[in-house]
Amino acid sequence: xxxxxxxxxYFCSLNFGRxxxxxxxxxxLIPLPKTSISxxxxxxxxxxxxxxxxxxxxxxxxxxxxxxxxxxxxxxRGKIILENIGAARSSIxxxxxxxxxxxxIWTIPNILCCARxxxxxxxxxxxxHEEFNTAFVIMLLAGLTDLLDGLIARxxxxxxxxxxxxxxxxxxxxxxxxxxISLTCVDLMPVFLTGLILSRDVALASAGFYIRYxxxxxxxxxxxxxxxxxATAKLAPTxxxxxxxxxxxxxxxxxxxxxVFGFLGHPHLDYLWYFTATTTIVSALSYxxxxxxxxxxxxxx
Numbered sequence: 230x231x232x233x234x235x236x237x238x239y240f241c242s243l244n245f246g247r248x249x250x251x252x253x254x255x256x257x258l259i260p261l262p263k264t265s266i267s268x269x270x271x272x273x274x275x276x277x278x279x280x281x282x283x284x285x286x287x288x289x290x291x292x293x294x295x296x297x298x299x300x301x302x303x304x305x306r307g308k309i310i311l312e313n314i315g316a317a318r319s320s321i322x323x324x325x326x327x328x329x330x331x332x333x334i335w336t337i338p339n340i341l342c343c344a345r346x347x348x349x350x351x352x353x354x355x356x357x358h359e360e361f362n363t364a365f366v367i368m369l370l371a372g373l374t375d376l377l378d379g380l381i382a383r384x385x386x387x388x389x390x391x392x393x394x395x396x397x398x399x400x401x402x403x404x405x406x407x408x409x410i411s412l413t414c415v416d417l418m419p420v421f422l423t424g425l426i427l428s429r430d431v432a433l434a435s436a437g438f439y440i441r442y443x444x445x446x447x448x449x450x451x452x453x454x455x456x457x458x459x460a461t462a463k464l465a466p467t468x469x470x471x472x473x474x475x476x477x478x479x480x481x482x483x484x485x486x487x488x489v490f491g492f493l494g495h496p497h498l499d500y501l502w503y504f505t506a507t508t509t510i511v512s513a514l515s516y517x518x519x520x521x522x523x524x525x526x527x528x529x530x
Contacts, residue, residue, distance in 0.1 A: 333390065333458075334390060334392050334457050334458055336382075336387075336388045336389075336390055336393065337378070337381050337388055338377075338378035338379070338381050338382040338388055338389075338390075338393050338397070339378075339390060339392060339393050339396055341374040341375075341377055341378040341381075342374075342378055342393070342396040342397050342399075342400040343396070343400075344374060345371050345374050345375065345400040345401075345403075345404055346399070346400045346403050346404075348367060348370075348371055348404075349371075349400075349403045349404045349406075349407040349408075350407060351367070352364055352367050352368060352371065352404070352407055352408065352411070353407040353408065353410060353411035354411075355367065356408070356411035356412060356414075356415060356417075356485065357411045357414055357415065359415060359488075361485060361488050361489050362489060364485060365485055365486060365489055368408070368481075368482060368485060371404055372478065372482070375397075375400075375401065375478075378393070378397060379397065382397075390460070391460035391462070391463045391526065392457055392460060394463050394464040394465070395437060395464050398433075398464065398466060398474070399434070399437075401474050401478070402430045402433070402434070404478075405426065405430075405474075405477050405478065405481060406426065406427055406430055408481040408484075408485065409422070409423040409426050409427065409481060410423060410427075412481060412484050412485065417484045417485070417487060417488065417493070418480075418481070418484045418502070419502050421506070422480075422502050422505060422506050422509075425506050425509050425510070426477060426505075426509055429509055429510075429512070429513045432513065433513075433516065436516070437464070440462050440464075440523050440525075441454065441461065441462065442454065443525070444461035444462040444525040444526070445459070445461050446461075460526055461525065461526055462523055462524065462525050462526060463523065463524045463526060464522070464523050465521060465522055465523060465524065466522070467512065467515040467516065467519050467522060469508070469511055469512045469515045470512040470515060470516070472508065472512075473508040473509055473511070473512035476504070476505050476508045477505060477508075477509070480501055480502070480505040483498070483501060484498070
């Protein structure tokens with residue numbers, strides 16, 4: 230071995246491309262031939278192969294000069310990353326709660342609305358089987374709940390809710406639709422009026438679902454969409470729509486009473502059907518041409 234190589238071996242060793250020198254300044258001054266570098270690197274690789282395989286190590290980007298991690302270090306870092314993801318999700322949820330207003334939905338008016346919705350299919354069943362007396366009593370009770378929920382919500386601030394602005398008209402529509410379909414099946418109401426009422430209700434319900442989707446801030450998920458405690462919009466029915474609801478309830482009520490009190494087939498019933506159809510059309514158009522029929526809510530700071 231030449232004195233030059235021996236001198237360089239004393240001051241420098243190469244380990245996988247990393248240079249460790251006893252004197253970096255001296256190393257810069259001494260020229261090292263390429264053959265010497267190859268010999269020294271090969272010698273260090275032989276020594277490395279004799280070591281015991283303690284812990285398997287990994288290199289970032291598979292580069293010799295990259296930072297090396299053991300399996301334990303990678304596992305530890307993975308746990309830290311998962312913890313950070315969980316913290317980020319909690320932070321996003323808190324921000325969403327700050328944006329979207331939550332409210333108490335278990336109020337007396339809302340419970341009365343739900344009771345009216347549940348009773349509607351049973352009421353239709355009774356009419357279809359021509360049990361008109363029992364159906365008439367249940368219809369009176371349903372109308373009473375409609376009066377009570379509005380009265381309570383207007384006079385007690387703690388019982389008013391944004392959900393109620395959607396739930397109350399929805400309960401009325403389900404009740405009226407059930408009565409119309411069952412009364413038409415037993416020939417107590419004309420088909421054209423039932424079709425007109427159902428078409429209007431389907432259109433308004435579709436608009437309500439769209440408003441809910443539009444007012445829901447991201448992320449828009451099914452769980453958040455159907456979460457009734459997230460109040461995102463408030464419905465403001467038009468005056469003619471409220472009047473039309475009263476007319477429709479009166480029409481189906483009179484249609485149900487006709488076999489009970491013996492005025493079935495009276496000619497004045499035809500006037501009632503046409504008047505109800507007119508108010509139904511006008512109320513549907515009022516939602517098209519009237520502004521501010523709904524309001525998207527933002528949480529007050």
